[in-house]
Amino acid sequence: MVETAIRTGALDALSARAPAIAAASLRTCPPASRFNFRGRPEAFGPAGEAFGVALPQTACRAASESGRHALWLGPDEWLLIAGDGEAAEIAAKMESALAGLPHSLVEVSHRNTALEIEGSHAADVINSGCPLDLSAKAFPVGMCTRTIFHKAEIVLWRIAENRFRLEVWRSFAAYVWAQLEEARREYGA
Amino acid sequence: MSGAYRLPSGGRINRQKPISFTFDGKKYQGFEGDTLASALIANGVLLAGRSFKYHRPRGILSAGADEPNALVGVGRDQAHYTPNVRMTMQELYDGLVAESQNRWPSLMFDVGAINDMLSPFFPAGFYYKTFMWPRKAWDAFYEPKIRSMAGLGKAPTEADADRYSQRYAHCDVLVIGGGPAGLAAALAAAESGARVMLADDQPEFGGSLLAETEATIDGKSAIDWVAEMVAALKARANVTLLSRTQAFGYYPHNSIGLSERLTDHLANPPAHLPRERFWTVHAGEVVIAAGSLERPMVFPENDRPGVMLADSARIYVNRYGVKPGKRAVVFTAHDGAYRAALDLKKAGIEIAAIADLRHHPEGPLVEAAKAAGIDVLPGTSVTGTAGRLRVKSATLARIGADGSAMDERQVECDLVLMSGGITPSVHLFSQSKGKLRFDEHLKAYVPGRPAERERSAGACRGLYALSAVIADGFAQGEGAAKSAGFGGVTARTFAVAGTLESDPGSFLGAAPHGRDASRVKAFVDFQNDVTAKDIRLATREGFRSIEHVKRYTTTGMATDQGKTSNMNALGIVSEALERDIPEIGLTTFRPPYTPVSFGAFAGASRGDLFDPVRTTPIHGWAAEQGAAFEDVGIWKRAHYFPKAGEDMHAAVERECKAVRDSVGIFDASTLGKIEVVGKDAATFMNRIYTNAWTKLEPGRLRYGVMLREDGFVMDDGVVGRMADDRFHVTTTTGGAPRVLAHMEDYLQTEWADLEVWLTSTTEEWAVIAVQGPNARKVIEPLVEGIDLSPEAMPHMSVAVGKICGVPTRLFRVSFTGELGFEINVPADYGRAVWEAVFAAGKAYDITPYGTETMHVLRAEKGYIIVGQETDGTAVPDDVGLGWAVGKAKKDFxxxxSIVRDEFQKPDRKQMVGLLTDVPAEVLEEGAQIVADPKQPAPMTVLGQVTSSYMSSVLGHSIALAMVKGGRARLGETLYVPMPGRAIPVKVVEPIFFDKEGVRLNG
Known part of the structure; x- marks a missing residue:
């Protein structure tokens, strides 16, 4: 019998070496199930119902329900995030609910790597390479958007006032991580 | 005690904190709070450098960012070395090491000073006139010589060891300049609730008030008022205060570049701090409160060390507690110099005389000077100075109505203070594309209509009285906040007392001196060594536009951007051409306002972080095996896997053989992947690709070709139909983003009605290609739920199942001509599955191979690579892909474009194979192909070699080429001309190995 393959995350080696900096702590997020959902409006409702989180209709807002998250990325596009290992069940449930409705559900669990930065200088660190206004007024808790961080594309999501999640494509993860390390270095006195 | 010229009291220095530093190897003492300039002045040192062109000794001219002369190299070693540092901006720290520039062997004695004697041979436009002939001497002699002589500081020889950080920031109101206007503006805006940023280039806020000893504001001393304002701003959460921060560039849409110096003032910078921070601020509204610059007087020998701007001398006395000299002559056309004279006198500096170019100076400051017993000489000019490395005397002369000089007399002095008037600092306003307006009364350019959401406040718009400056600052700050949508600022007035009103009148141009104008040097631009004579010569030689005069004489083109020189140059041109200043115009102000470190612009984007380096999930394994990598876009791909002692050629030969004989394993993860999903997916694929897709059954693969609108091949790749409404599209590695954008473009702009969506899945899948006759045997034991038999899974099919217990989309596909599979697994499993396949392949001597071997194997089969065989001008038929164009399709x-006549012509470049006579001869890729090797150049070129390799399986080199009418030339001999010879090549079909495709279907 063949042994089951084990997972190797893009940031496993880097995150093990990350120094503790309270003003901007950096960590990887555990593996997750992810989907890119797109479709026509008639599919939005059933999709949310089947996924367990009503898809937010407000631009650049995330909604969460029992550990599942739906992030608005475009008028017909959401990034769905759920616990690791739930992908097959979610796909089956959603596809059956969406039968005959115009939509596209594509699993991207491994495409993205997620990391979190938290602390009083978290926004400053992100602003080292992200041109967005990250004040609480312009980018409140619960806001998410596709944007850039230095030369990489990221999905940025403000989970709490001083806590952000970055979803980044796997091969860019090491670069994003290194840039975050570089930017938060000055808070590690 | 730090220096004989230190005043016993006063100044904003910390006398409890003495500091040691060296200048040109000599040790000196200063105090905390000193600049390098003020500390040297305290030690009686004014000689700071040698000038650019004539190597004349130069002293400290100013006390701020406008300093043209006192430039030094600073740094403890070459990895921390900065040339051309303005002494006036360099804060003193313990152990600071500075050295003067542009002199040899020493600052006191400089061989290059011979240039000064030779100056009659270096007139304006010298470079353009002298180095024209002979033409050949330019490359061999003139340019290298000029290069070695040019410039002031020396670039460091080692890479910069410091770190630089960058930050984007947003605010409602950005206030540039923390002087009286800026502080008031920031306070007003802050009180409105707006998010405010205040940037100032000095270590402490206050601007001109840091040198103010007389004035009171609201009954407090100026300095106490500043402290109170700063405290009030600091206490507010909506205010960001940035000191040591130069606003250097005003870019469109209110983007402002700031350069913050974080460690240049520290003796032992903590390792975690970056040296500088580069801010890109997006401001709702901008208040420019940049203040003003004092203008030098242009008179003969006005560049001798000891000649200084009057207000700068006042700053040295009041702010730094140092005496720039013992006995001063003041030369002015402006009341401000009287204030300086009074303050200097109070500090114990003897004022020998005030020579005022104006014939009838009057007003409270003039009266105060007279009352203090200072000799005021109206209608008097300084017509020269004497002294070698420092002023010893100045020559004064009365100026007649006709400009003649009378009653010359020498006055002993070690200091000449000058003030031609005030130039509002309109640089940033002008950078913002705001229109400047010439104010006849002020004789200055002031901001006119803004082009951005911007307003100027205080001295930078021509207001000089302190009361007016503060009131204006507050009003502009309030106005900015209001424009940004904030209001409710309580009206406020500031009671200013203790200042004497001054006349803003001023003088532009060169002062009259009555001496032989062809023999004197009256400097306009100190840093580029441009004299009044040079500018007049330019006008005599026919230059009329100030932009041309600037370039011809180089005035205003040094690193100080003409802060002290531009207006005087204008005045001289105006006089020479007898035209008003507004008619002559003004040169363009360009960012940066002051020099900015390259490091700050680069930020963290250097070395390993210059660009993202994309690696595959299998990269680590390849690195451990000693693979050589190549860059493909920003991906790193394994190029080949050398064993000990192997070069690339040997490794590739071995890898190729392994794939042909048994089995190889290849990381194809970088291939672009796009999931095309929706009811109309097949319709979409039909329109985007040349091929027909409707009849492709789920579970089958097809090679697809994609064209641009112009008919040229854009990309290719294998596509799997996973379900009726789902395609797994692959693209070239480099083409992935382009293809997705191309597809999205059509979908969104042309075919919005189609129910189909695209998702990039490039990074979802790791792709492991297993290729070779034993490929099936290797993977069979690892696969579950898929029948791998040729009947169930023929060439060009896809199945979903499991491998090593994880999900896979298994492709039976080949880019080598061998039996092959491409195993797609979720990326995080990529490495483990790869290792499992590798372990299973051991029995078959499985060999990892890189992109080079992949290229050879595919060339042996005549498979093209888009971007190698194609160059953006090939239609499918040119590269033998006519078969992939769906003839029956209505449109795609x-x-x-491809049905146009031009593309049907038989003499188009077509892909063919080439074989050399000598089997070991490998042609150069890119080499040209001709029919007649004896034709003299330029030869008639028929085409070019696009791919060329040594094929170990054939024992012969092979090449693919694009040749005019190539398919009709099969069997012909053509030539590849190389230096000294022409290589004969036989034109053959572009497929060299297993033409029948037997192995593929194994």
Whole structure:
């Protein structure tokens, strides 16, 4: 019998070496199930119902329900995030609910790597390479958007006032991580 | 005690904190709070450098960012070395090491000073006149010589060891300049609730008030008022205060570049701090409160060390507690110098005389000077100075109505203070594309209509009285906040007392001196060594536009951007051409306002972080095996896997053989992947690709070709139909983003009605290609739920199942001509599955191979690589892909173009194979192909070699080429001309190995 393959995350080696900096702590997020959902409006409702989180209709807002998250990325596009290992069940449930409705559900669990930065200088660190206004007024808790961080594309999501999640494509993860390390270095006195 | 010229009291220095530093190897003492300039002045040192062109000794001219002369190299070693540092901006720290520039062997004695004697041979435009002939001497002699002589500081020899950080920031109101206007503006805006940023280039806020000893504001001393304002701003959460921060560039849409110096003032910078921070601020509204610059007087020998701007001398006395000299002559056309004279006198500096170019100076400051017993000489000019490395005397002369000089007399002095008037600092306003307006009364350019959401406040818009400056600052700050949508600022007035009103009148141009104008040097631009004579010569030689005069004489083109020189140059041109200043115009102000470190612009984007380096999930394994990598876009791909002692050629030969004989394993993860999903997916694929897709059954693969609208091949790749409404599209590695954008473009702009969506899945899948006759045997034991038999899974099919217990989309596909599989697994499993396949392959001597071997194997089969065989001008038929064009299809992107007559012509470049006579001869890729090797150049070129390799399986080199009418030339001999010879090549079909495709279907 063949042994089951084990997972190797893009940031496993880097995150093990990350120094503790309270003003901007950096960590990887555990593996997750992810989907890119797109479709026509008639599919939005059933999709949310089947996924367990009503898809937010407000631009650049995330909604969460029992550990599942739906992030608005475009008028017909959401990034769905759920616990690791739930992908097959979610796909089956959603596809059956969406039968005959115009939509596209594509699993991207491994495409993205997620990391979190938290602390009083978290926004400053992100602003080292992200041109967005990250004040609480312009980018409140619960806001998410596709944007850039230095030369990489990221999905940025403000989970709490001083806590952000970055979803980044796997091969860019090491670069994003290194840039975050570089930017938060000055808070590690 | 730090220096004989230190005043016993006063100044904003910390006398409890003495500091040691060296200048040109000599040790000196200063105090905390000193600049390098003020500390040297305290030690009686004014000689700071040698000038650019004539190597004349130069002293400290100013006390701020406008300093043209006192430039030094600073740094403890070459990895921390900065040339051309303005002494006036360099804060003193313990152990600071500075050295003067542009002199040899020493600052006191400089061989290059010979240039000064030779100056009659270096007139304006010298470079343009002298180095024209002979033409050949330019490359061999003139340019290298000029290069070695040019410039002031020396670039460091080691890479910069410091770190630089960058930050984007947003605010409602950005206030540039923390002087009286800026502080008031920031307070007003802050009180409105707006998010405010205040940037100032000095270590402490206050601007001109840091040198103010007389004035009171609201009954407090100026300095106490500043402290109170700063405290009030600091206490507010909506205010960001940035000191040591130069606003250097005003870019469109209120983007402002700031350069913050974080460690240049520290003796032992903590390792975690970056040296500088580069801010890109997006401001709702901008208040420019940049203050003003004092203008030098242009008179003969006005560049001798000891000649200084009057207000700068006042700053040295009041702010730094140092005496720039013992006995001063003041030369002015402006009341401000009287204030300086009074303050200097109070500090114990003897004022020998005030020579005022104006014939009837009057007003409270003039009266105060007279009352203090200072000798005021109206209608008097300084017509020269004497002294070698420092002023010893100045020559004064009365100026007649006709400009003649009378009653010359020498006055002993070690200091000449000058003030031609005030130039409002309109640089940033002008950078913002705001229109400047010439104010006849002020004789100055002031901001006119803004082009951005911006307003100027205080001295930078021509207001000089302190009361007016503060009131204006507050009003502009309030106005800015209001424009940004904030209001409710309580009206406020500031009671200013203790200042004497001054006349803003001023003088532009060169002062009259009555001496032989061809023999004197009256400097306009100190840093580029441009004299009044040079500018007049330019006008005599026919230059009329100030932009041309600037370039011809180089005035205003040094690193100080003409802060002290531009207006005087204008005045001289105006006089020479007898035209008003507004008619002559003004040169363009360009960012940066002051020099900015390259490091700050680069930020963290250097070395390993210059660009993202994309690696595959299998990269680590390849690195451990000693693979050589190549860059493909920003991906790193394994190029080949050398064993000990192997070069690339040997490794590739071995890898190729392994794939042909048994089995190889290849990381194809970088291939672009796009999931095309929706009811109309097949319709979409039909329109985007040349091929027909409707009849492709789920579970089958097809090679697809994509054209641009112009009919040229854009990309290719294998596509799997996973379900009726789902395609797994692959693209070239480099083409992935382009292809997705191309597809999205059509979908969104042309075919919005189609129910189909695209998702990039490039990074979802790791792709492991297993290729070779034993490929099936290797993977069979690892696969579950898929029948791998040729009947169940023929060439060009796809199945979903499991491998090593994880999900896979298994492709039976080949880019080598061998039996092959491409195993797609979720990326995080990529490495483990790869290792499992590798372990299973051991029995078959499985060999990892890189992109080079992949290229050879595919060339042996005549498979093209888009971007190698194609160059953006090839239609499918040119590269032998006519078969992939769906003839029956009504339309697809590019169809209309490829049916054009031009693309049917038989003499188009077509892909063929080439074989050399000598089997070991490998042609150079890119080499040209001709029919007649004896034709003299330029030869008639028929085409070029696009791919060329040594094929170990054939024992012969092979090449693919694009040749005019190539398919009709099969069997012909053509030539590849190389230096000294021409290589004969035989034109053959572009497929060299297993033409029948037997192995593929194994």
């Amino acid at each position: 992107v590019g169809k209309r």
